[in-house]
Amino acid sequence: xxFSKKRRYDRTEQDNEYFQCYSDITVHEEMLSDxxxxxxYRVAIARNRNALLxxxxxxxxxxxxxxxxxxxxxxxSKVYAVEASAVSQLARExxxxxxxxxxxxxxxxxxxxAEISGQVDAIVSEWMxxxxxxxxxxxxxxxxxxxxxxxxxxxxxxxxxxxxxPINDTTVESRLDFWSDVKDMYGVxxxxxxxxxxxxxxxxxxxxCSVYLxxxxxxxxxxxxxxxxxxxxxxxxxxxxxxxxxxxxxxxMHGFAIWFSVEFPGENGIILSTSPYGExxxxxxxxxxLDEEVQVEQDTQVKGDIKMSPSENNPRHLSVTxxxxxxxxxxxxxxxxxxx
Amino acid sequence: xxFSKKRRYDRTEQDNEYFQCYSDITVHEEMLSDxxxxxxYRVAIARNRNALLxxxxxxxxxxxxxxxxxxxxxxxSKVYAVEASAVSQLARExxxxxxxxxxxxxxxxxxxxAEISGQVDAIVSEWMxxxxxxxxxxxxxxxxxxxxxxxxxxxxxxxxxxxxxPINDTTVESRLDFWSDVKDMYGVxxxxxxxxxxxxxxxxxxxxCSVYLxxxxxxxxxxxxxxxxxxxxxxxxxxxxxxxxxxxxxxxMHGFAIWFSVEFPGENGIILSTSPYGExxxxxxxxxxLDEEVQVEQDTQVKGDIKMSPSENNPRHLSVTxxxxxxxxxxxxxxxxxxx
Numbered sequence: 001x002x003f004s005k006k007r008r009y010d011r012t013e014q015d016n017e018y019f020q021c022y023s024d025i026t027v028h029e030e031m032l033s034d035x036x037x038x039x040x041y042r043v044a045i046a047r048n049r050n051a052l053l054x055x056x057x058x059x060x061x062x063x064x065x066x067x068x069x070x071x072x073x074x075x076x077s078k079v080y081a082v083e084a085s086a087v088s089q090l091a092r093e094x095x096x097x098x099x100x101x102x103x104x105x106x107x108x109x110x111x112x113x114a115e116i117s118g119q120v121d122a123i124v125s126e127w128m129x130x131x132x133x134x135x136x137x138x139x140x141x142x143x144x145x146x147x148x149x150x151x152x153x154x155x156x157x158x159x160x161x162x163x164x165x166p167i168n169d170t171t172v173e174s175r176l177d178f179w180s181d182v183k184d185m186y187g188v189x190x191x192x193x194x195x196x197x198x199x200x201x202x203x204x205x206x207x208x209c210s211v212y213l214x215x216x217x218x219x220x221x222x223x224x225x226x227x228x229x230x231x232x233x234x235x236x237x238x239x240x241x242x243x244x245x246x247x248x249x250x251x252x253m254h255g256f257a258i259w260f261s262v263e264f265p266g267e268n269g270i271i272l273s274t275s276p277y278g279e280x281x282x283x284x285x286x287x288x289x290l291d292e293e294v295q296v297e298q299d300t301q302v303k304g305d306i307k308m309s310p311s312e313n314n315p316r317h318l319s320v321t322x323x324x325x326x327x328x329x330x331x332x333x334x335x336x337x338x339x340x
Numbered sequence: 341x342x343f344s345k346k347r348r349y350d351r352t353e354q355d356n357e358y359f360q361c362y363s364d365i366t367v368h369e370e371m372l373s374d375x376x377x378x379x380x381y382r383v384a385i386a387r388n389r390n391a392l393l394x395x396x397x398x399x400x401x402x403x404x405x406x407x408x409x410x411x412x413x414x415x416x417s418k419v420y421a422v423e424a425s426a427v428s429q430l431a432r433e434x435x436x437x438x439x440x441x442x443x444x445x446x447x448x449x450x451x452x453x454a455e456i457s458g459q460v461d462a463i464v465s466e467w468m469x470x471x472x473x474x475x476x477x478x479x480x481x482x483x484x485x486x487x488x489x490x491x492x493x494x495x496x497x498x499x500x501x502x503x504x505x506p507i508n509d510t511t512v513e514s515r516l517d518f519w520s521d522v523k524d525m526y527g528v529x530x531x532x533x534x535x536x537x538x539x540x541x542x543x544x545x546x547x548x549c550s551v552y553l554x555x556x557x558x559x560x561x562x563x564x565x566x567x568x569x570x571x572x573x574x575x576x577x578x579x580x581x582x583x584x585x586x587x588x589x590x591x592x593m594h595g596f597a598i599w600f601s602v603e604f605p606g607e608n609g610i611i612l613s614t615s616p617y618g619e620x621x622x623x624x625x626x627x628x629x630l631d632e633e634v635q636v637e638q639d640t641q642v643k644g645d646i647k648m649s650p651s652e653n654n655p656r657h658l659s660v661t662x663x664x665x666x667x668x669x670x671x672x673x674x675x676x677x678x679x680x
Binding site for chain 1: 366369373375379382404409413429430433436437515518522525526527528529531537
């Protein structure tokens with residue numbers, strides 16, 4: 001696994017007068033460079049050309065405005081591009097450069113206080129964070145839906161699915177081996193650091209990294225689904241599900257990987273997947289490490305349930321609680337955090 | 341250039357009750373994996389075996405304790421391993437594992453309040469931060485020197501040198517080109533974002549990344565030196581120097597790279613260099629971008645002066661002011677920050 005842990009730009013940051021120039025441009029470059037993500041939106045919107053022609057669309061968290069431009073290009077007669085941060089200035093320039101000032105109105109405001117006249121036919125938003133819900137803007141999307149979306153209006157994407165699988169992680173082993181290798185490298189025995197290093201590496205932080213397919217230990221389980229046409233704030237604050245895995249074969253199990261997909265409206269609906277079986281996205285996968293690796297064999301059962309909710313300290317951070325038992329062993333509980 | 345920007349662990353953080361487990365172990369793993377760094381200390385200490393035999397050493401910011409162990413292995417009869425953070429627990433275990441409890445005493449305290457009886461014959465410390473002075477512990481080393489080091493005692497390392505060179509950076513060009521490529525990728529013209537992106541990428545943040553040799557535009561200049569045997573707090577808070585470069589040939593100049601080396605006592609003294617001409621270290625190099633790239637030709641003169649000091653807001657952060665003129669053009673000033 002390639003190690004990576006990177007904070008996503010908090011797009012509704014209160015302090016939006018101070019424009020964190022460098023990180024902003026890097027984050028937007030990263031999101032636009034993610035062709036899996038951006039192509040999925042582009043194709044999904046283009047395929048709904050008939051449904052969007054002459055209609056009004058609200059883009060929640062528009063960023064540099066590309067999704068709003070996609071909607072206008074698909075024939076929407078009016079697009080509200082709502083962006084809370086100063087990046088909205090760039091969205092305004094992009095709209096002008098594409099000669100769409102007549103169709104796209106950029107509004108520099110949190111969506112909760114945006115002034116939008118009348119109702120909209122569709123909402124488009126790229127609200128997904130790491131592990132789906134880390135620093136996600138989904139509550140803003142639901143707010144916009146309840147306030148402005150016409151009954152039966154479209155939501156891009158309209159549903160999200162969460163997946164989980166048990167994994168092996170050779171990175172953990174090689175990082176722990178490092179501490180016993182110090183003796184050969186420098187003549188100092190540091191093997192004693194291993195147990196502390198394991199406590200750190202297999203800790204309570206949710207880790208974002210890419211899972212290699214050969215490290216997945218069983219058929220993944222779709223443990224939860226959210227229908228954004230009807231989901232409530234309560235629903236998105238308590239995403240729960242259960243799983244039963246039957247392991248492929250003999251391996252060390254170090255933890256679980258979770259990932260998500262979202263689906264767009266329309267026949268032959270487009271799916272944007274962050275699965276390790278698909279092309280890599282900037283979301284990669286999110287890892288939950290056990291405290292200790294466990295040996296599994298072919299047909300070892302791994303059972304449990306999982307709950308994702310906002311952290312108590314900060315609603316934009318993520319807390320994940322997992323209960324599991326391996327091979328009929330005792331049930332264990334571990335609570336993870338992202339962003340604390 | 342490979343882009344990288346990573347905060348170094350603040351080893352004298354006030355809040356050391358909360359042990360940031362994950363980042364700690366990752367930072368110590370990174371420092372020990374840096375074989376240029378760790379071998380330099382090991383060899384420099386071993387070559388001073390005669391000077392250290394039966395002597396007392398103070399290790400300022402001992403971390404996991406490896407430098408203290410090197411000193412004990414070289415024959416020091418007493419080593420004070422002073423470490424302010426909870427990592428000192430690991431240092432204690434390492435000392436025990438190497439059966440050096442008799443020689444090495446781990447003290448969990450900032451060096452400023454450490455209780456050390458009598459004077460010491462040598463001070464060892466790996467205090468260097470990005471760009472030498474970012475989050476550096478050098479002021480603690482000088483404090484320890486003035487309070488405990490015997491007259492004529494050794495300091496490992498005993499001096500530091502700062503270097504600067506003008507550079508080309510093809511990463512800047514390719515990152516700017518990205519915004520004009522969006523049109524081909526997704527059918528949306530985003531070329532207008534380029535000027536903002538340039539302002540961000542060539543901004544006022546000091547950037548840590550690896551400089552390729554082919555991007556260095558002239559012979560580097562050693563613009564400042566610090567003799568740690570005599571330097572005062574004032575000296576290290578005002579590192580200044582001047583430079584005159586004569587460019588190798590035709591190129592776009594995007595900015596300056598700075599780096600450092602430190603020297604250890606002894607004949608055939610060991611030098612730990614973070615130069616782009618040497619093997620890469622975890623410090624890499626630090627980049628100062630101009631606001632706009634400038635065309636230079638063979639023998640174009642680039643002249644100026646540079647000043648490094650602690651940031652006004654936070655003394656552990658770094659501020660760098662550079663005055664320069666290129667090809668006899670007007671003199672410009674740019675102020676950079678790391679950590680704000």
